[in-house]
Amino acid sequence: MTLIKANVVVQLKSAVHDPQGETIRHALEQLELGQVESVRQGKFFELTVEASSKEEAEKIVREIALRVLSNPVLEVFQVEIES
Amino acid sequence: MTLIKANVVVQLKSAVHDPQGETIRHALEQLELGQVESVRQGKFFELTVEASSKEEAEKIVREIALRVLSNPVLEVFQVEIES
Amino acid sequence: MPRFAVCVFPGSNCEEDVQYALQNVLGEPTDLVWHKDTSLEGYDAAILPGGFAHGDYLRPGAVARFSPIMTAIQKMADEGKPVIGICNGFQMLQEAGLLPGAMLRNQTLTYICRYLHLRPEQLDSPLTSGLSEGELLRIPIGHADGNFYADDETLETLERNDRVVFRYVNAQGAREDTANPNGAANAIAGVRNERGNVLGLMPHPDRCYQEELGTADGRKLFESLIAWTKERT
Amino acid sequence: MRLEESLAAHNLTREEYDAIVGKLGREPNENELGLFSVMWSEHCSYKSSRVHLKRLPTRGPRVLQGPGENAGVVDIGHGLAAVFKVESHNHPSFIEPFQGAATGVGGIIRDIFTMGARPVALMNSLRFGPLTVPKNRRLLSGCVAGIASYGNSMGIPTLGGEVVFEDCYNLNPLVNAFCLGLASKDRIFLAKAEGEGNPVFYVGAKTGKDGIHGATMASAEFDEAAEEKRPTVQVGDPFLEKLLLEACLELMATDALVAIQDMGAAGLTCSTAEMGARGGLGIEIELNRVPQREAGMTPYEILLSESQERMLLVAKAGREAEVEAIFKKWDLDAAAIGKVTGDGLLRVLAAGKTVAEVPNRALVDEGPVYERPMKRPAYLDAVAAVELPEPTDLEETFVRMLASHTIASKHWIFEQYDHMVQSNTIVMPGGDAGVIRVKGTPMALAMCLDGNGRYTYLDPYLGGATAVAEACRNIAAVGATPVGATNCLNFGNPEKPEIMWQFARAVDGIRDACERFDVPITGGNVSFYNETEGKGIYPTPVVGVVGILEDATKRVRHYFRTDGDIVYLMGNTDEELGASEYLKLVHGRNDGSPPRLDLDTEAALQSFTREVASRGLMHSAHDLSDGGLGVAIAESLFGPLGETMGASIALETPRRADGVLFSETQSRILTSVPSASADAFLALAEEHGVPVKRIGVTGGDTLEIRVNGTSAISKNVDDLREVWWNAIEKGLLR
Ligand SMILES: Nc1ncnc2c1ncn2[C@@H]1O[C@H](COP(=O)(O)OP(=O)(O)O)[C@@H](O)[C@H]1O
Numbered sequence A, B: 001m002t003l004i005k006a007n008v009v010v011q012l013k014s015a016v017h018d019p020q021g022e023t024i025r026h027a028l029e030q031l032e033l034g035q036v037e038s039v040r041q042g043k044f045f046e047l048t049v050e051a052s053s054k055e056e057a058e059k060i061v062r063e064i065a066l067r068v069l070s071n072p073v074l075e076v077f078q079v080e081i082e083s
Numbered sequence C: 001m002p003r004f005a006v007c008v009f010p011g012s013n014c015e016e017d018v019q020y021a022l023q024n025v026l027g028e029p030t031d032l033v034w035h036k037d038t039s040l041e042g043y044d045a046a047i048l049p050g051g052f053a054h055g056d057y058l059r060p061g062a063v064a065r066f067s068p069i070m071t072a073i074q075k076m077a078d079e080g081k082p083v084i085g086i087c088n089g090f091q092m093l094q095e096a097g098l099l100p101g102a103m104l105r106n107q108t109l110t111y112i113c114r115y116l117h118l119r120p121e122q123l124d125s126p127l128t129s130g131l132s133e134g135e136l137l138r139i140p141i142g143h144a145d146g147n148f149y150a151d152d153e154t155l156e157t158l159e160r161n162d163r164v165v166f167r168y169v170n171a172q173g174a175r176e177d178t179a180n181p182n183g184a185a186n187a188i189a190g191v192r193n194e195r196g197n198v199l200g201l202m203p204h205p206d207r208c209y210q211e212e213l214g215t216a217d218g219r220k221l222f223e224s225l226i227a228w229t230k231e232r233t
Numbered sequence D: 001m002r003l004e005e006s007l008a009a010h011n012l013t014r015e016e017y018d019a020i021v022g023k024l025g026r027e028p029n030e031n032e033l034g035l036f037s038v039m040w041s042e043h044c045s046y047k048s049s050r051v052h053l054k055r056l057p058t059r060g061p062r063v064l065q066g067p068g069e070n071a072g073v074v075d076i077g078h079g080l081a082a083v084f085k086v087e088s089h090n091h092p093s094f095i096e097p098f099q100g101a102a103t104g105v106g107g108i109i110r111d112i113f114t115m116g117a118r119p120v121a122l123m124n125s126l127r128f129g130p131l132t133v134p135k136n137r138r139l140l141s142g143c144v145a146g147i148a149s150y151g152n153s154m155g156i157p158t159l160g161g162e163v164v165f166e167d168c169y170n171l172n173p174l175v176n177a178f179c180l181g182l183a184s185k186d187r188i189f190l191a192k193a194e195g196e197g198n199p200v201f202y203v204g205a206k207t208g209k210d211g212i213h214g215a216t217m218a219s220a221e222f223d224e225a226a227e228e229k230r231p232t233v234q235v236g237d238p239f240l241e242k243l244l245l246e247a248c249l250e251l252m253a254t255d256a257l258v259a260i261q262d263m264g265a266a267g268l269t270c271s272t273a274e275m276g277a278r279g280g281l282g283i284e285i286e287l288n289r290v291p292q293r294e295a296g297m298t299p300y301e302i303l304l305s306e307s308q309e310r311m312l313l314v315a316k317a318g319r320e321a322e323v324e325a326i327f328k329k330w331d332l333d334a335a336a337i338g339k340v341t342g343d344g345l346l347r348v349l350a351a352g353k354t355v356a357e358v359p360n361r362a363l364v365d366e367g368p369v370y371e372r373p374m375k376r377p378a379y380l381d382a383v384a385a386v387e388l389p390e391p392t393d394l395e396e397t398f399v400r401m402l403a404s405h406t407i408a409s410k411h412w413i414f415e416q417y418d419h420m421v422q423s424n425t426i427v428m429p430g431g432d433a434g435v436i437r438v439k440g441t442p443m444a445l446a447m448c449l450d451g452n453g454r455y456t457y458l459d460p461y462l463g464g465a466t467a468v469a470e471a472c473r474n475i476a477a478v479g480a481t482p483v484g485a486t487n488c489l490n491f492g493n494p495e496k497p498e499i500m501w502q503f504a505r506a507v508d509g510i511r512d513a514c515e516r517f518d519v520p521i522t523g524g525n526v527s528f529y530n531e532t533e534g535k536g537i538y539p540t541p542v543v544g545v546v547g548i549l550e551d552a553t554k555r556v557r558h559y560f561r562t563d564g565d566i567v568y569l570m571g572n573t574d575e576e577l578g579a580s581e582y583l584k585l586v587h588g589r590n591d592g593s594p595p596r597l598d599l600d601t602e603a604a605l606q607s608f609t610r611e612v613a614s615r616g617l618m619h620s621a622h623d624l625s626d627g628g629l630g631v632a633i634a635e636s637l638f639g640p641l642g643e644t645m646g647a648s649i650a651l652e653t654p655r656r657a658d659g660v661l662f663s664e665t666q667s668r669i670l671t672s673v674p675s676a677s678a679d680a681f682l683a684l685a686e687e688h689g690v691p692v693k694r695i696g697v698t699g700g701d702t703l704e705i706r707v708n709g710t711s712a713i714s715k716n717v718d719d720l721r722e723v724w725w726n727a728i729e730k731g732l733l734r
């Protein structure tokens, strides 16, 4: 068993309006740091799991992302296992 | 000028306490979905900016990440420009 | 005599307000039940109260839905007994899949604690059976994530099947953007399940059950719940 | 490191170091130097303020616990006690507004439940530079969101506070947080170790490298090197604190607990040393047993960490299992880290080896005490009375006053705070004082926070006294009797004689007013060094007063409620525009003399108001403060649920119209009285020797104000409310 790091990005589905992203975009407009077309905010999780292989780690992390870290009504997620 | 997508991940500095991540880890422990050593929670932003090159886009996004999306007192960030 | 259960999760903070309204003000036996308990045997209705279960870390209600008590809640729902979620309790019922939709951050991005106007849309629900046609409620909200979201198809089903129980309206009882405090889709403040016995609402009847607290409109909702439960036990 | 460098890093002077050597009879090691550095810091030892604070009245028949413990305790009858205190979190909030303000709230809440009380109310006093500066907009939004996140999550209603905008707070915002709890009168817990051999437990969050040197940071002026002090920012965990609160209260309901103390500034060091010193005992702890968040922390770091949400407690020997079981129920660890000893020493072991050994008393009671030099500041000589031009358009000026951020509605702020949870709030924020009923009794508690930096800057004595008078007046306006006070004294660098003079004078003002109104000070906090790059704040004493209403149903609200009521002004009006909000806003200056204060006049007004309230003779009462009569009239038109009511007012003055409208003469309250009660009201006024003047009637949907028979203001009430209601939001959106 080794410790394996994984990153999970959880984002709102594209059809879902994102009040936080929208507010940030609006704020950026005022600041004139550059022309920003859109901002979408999501969540990022860095997990360290114990597993015997990258494959096993990915399986565990996917399950966690699906059941706990994201809400399927609103969100989609991506998993990346660090090498 | 073209539209360029960029991702920004903002995370707490490693020495900074992350109660949210800790609480999630604790909850996962109870669920027994796998052996999770640690969870750190961060933020994820997907930006679409108008720029003439990837380099310019990166410059704009870095500035935004530094000045708006993160708080340098507590957080660090990473920028990735999509190709 | 019916018995009411108010489930307490770590981080809940409105359980005593609900208990006080039901028991001290309206005289109905009401117990606090710890989230690690596995049974709600002997209870005729259950309420999931407001607060910040597990700090609302991750998402409101996301961790609470895994608590052992939620299995018992599911069972009560299946048996057709009233299960009411107030605020954080509503969010838990959504996370558990007992009620549709999910909550986004309020449009303002801030927590909002304020009295507003609420229009009951259905008078045959556990919380509204005692209200009269056309009656508006003055009731407070207190939440940061009450921006009801469901996809278009779900929204349509909810509307078509009379499952929207409460809506945010203005003082005249009309829908208006400025009367919608959090940006909720279709100004939805409360919904029920298909069977009608599981109901969630963001506003807090447990904060306005006596005139001196602002209004006593919340008391009407609890009285409805009591009558509804008595009729069915 | 050379000694000088080490001392500089520890903010200790050479003399202080020599005193330490004297007490130990040897040179301190690095850990011990760290212990002394935090315990002898200004923040923990009150070394500059102590000699002055001694002058405050702290005793009274109701006082169960005065200053010196985690919070003050006042007997409120019915077998209950109110436990309350106010504390500053200014520096951390400037560095990181959200977390700084949040952890400030977390800290004051711990101070309250440490004493065995369930927290039932919060308030906060905030000061920022003007919102025209973007940084200040971020500070305001961040601090408010932080306060909200912590208090809301804990399920404690935030009942009120104050927010003031002034240039002097530009680089030095003030964030003072107040908490009040209720306890059974005979179940108050103290931080006093007892019983040799009793186990010492550590409960709550794990220790990390957070905020090391936070206490010394709050004891030094800011400079550009503040950047380097940044890792001291901490992230609050209100969820953990909520668990800690419930677990501690559950433990307190047993009799297994001997003493308990939260770990605030200076963390483990301060809590152990204070518990030991108060009991005249020693405490021995083993650092290896302290739950740690990161590997490889040094003893120095563990001792000085200011990680939040931690408590230290002493239990009865033999009852360990009970303690552990209760914390386990709440998913918390309780670690036995040491024991009470008889030798009076704080002995710190790491893996069995002694790494520090210092008498508790030396750390806690024998710190330096300074009588710092004082000097009356020269700027006070320049105070001039000047001819002010009268505004050409009084109505426009009036509307501008309502839009001043200091005067405008604070709903954008207090609506972010849960102010209804616990379902006891019977006067919501927006009134003169917040009021909660006490379930199980007929009574209610009123509370408010007040302070005026401008007054204090121009006359520190008067500023201190006026803060107390205004706070007590706010309590009287809801019908309650003040029973206790707390204060947070926000000042500049005490090593400057002018600052020290301001401080001493303000304390004298507070003392005299408290004595006159019979309100003991049961605790508080001093925040010095509110200076950045040599620029300091106005001296800003903030006073919190708690009052009792024996009959909760008699509470009075501040807004007009019924058509056709008579509007009376209680108290005389002089033309006192010095230091006023009007002077600043309209004429851009802060000078002149603040309004006079006669303590006897004030006391008579307050007892008259209370009696009118208890007889149910008035429909509303609103105290006059910032912006004077004009603003008080306007605020009386706006109810908390959006209801409005007009009024028709006629004022007379031999002098200027702006004077009568905006003078900030003290000791005045505006009231509306049903005409059937008018005779009884006037008779009572006579009896109390309080001058009252009929100035108008309520009703309609406009505000009409005539001055000397000429119409000065004629405005639709909803339009006025719109201006007043939205000003802060507009300021933030700019
Ligand atoms: N920081 C704050 N938090 C909560 N409530 C606040 C805050 N600041 C102001 N308020 C509320 O807004 C109202 C107006 O404040 P203020 O003008 O300072 O009152 P007063 O002049 O009567 O002392 C009060 O009810 C006060 O409690």
Ligand SMILES: [Mg+2]
Residues within 6 Å of the ligand: D625, D626
């Ligand atoms: Mg005011």
